[in-house]
Amino acid sequence: MKYVSLGLRGLLTLAFVAAGGAKLVGVEMMVGTFDAIGVGQWFRYLTGALEFGAAILLWLPGRQVLAAALLGATMVGAVLAHLFILGPSAVPAVILGLICTAVIYLHRDQIADPLGRATA
Numbered sequence: 001m002k003y004v005s006l007g008l009r010g011l012l013t014l015a016f017v018a019a020g021g022a023k024l025v026g027v028e029m030m031v032g033t034f035d036a037i038g039v040g041q042w043f044r045y046l047t048g049a050l051e052f053g054a055a056i057l058l059w060l061p062g063r064q065v066l067a068a069a070l071l072g073a074t075m076v077g078a079v080l081a082h083l084f085i086l087g088p089s090a091v092p093a094v095i096l097g098l099i100c101t102a103v104i105y106l107h108r109d110q111i112a113d114p115l116g117r118a119t120a
Contacts, residue, residue, distance in 0.1 A: 023048025
């Protein structure tokens with residue numbers, strides 16, 4: 001499972017460093033997308049920083065669940081934006097969200113129970 005985790009985290013890193021970087025540097029398509037969503041360009045910067053930062057966080061020991069959860073949350077937002085505002089296809093966001101879910105599952109031992117003990 002170690003190599004599966006490495007592969008999935010590698011895919012997520014490539015996808016989110018590219019997507020987050022594109023948002024941060026202001027690639028025209030990203031600017032247009034966030035204009036269409038209507039929440040302002042500040043949200044593009046926030047989303048880009050979150051994606052870029054969480055992609056790096058995937059590689060810090062004990063932080064894979066947190067990173068994958070943050071990236072998965074951005075994919076929930078992306079799916080909703082595609083379904084209700086942007087159109088074409090939410091399939092890439094769904095696939096990335098599923099990969100995030102797999103990483104969370106593979107590293108589920110990092111999730112603490114309410115009493116503060118790690119689960120097995």
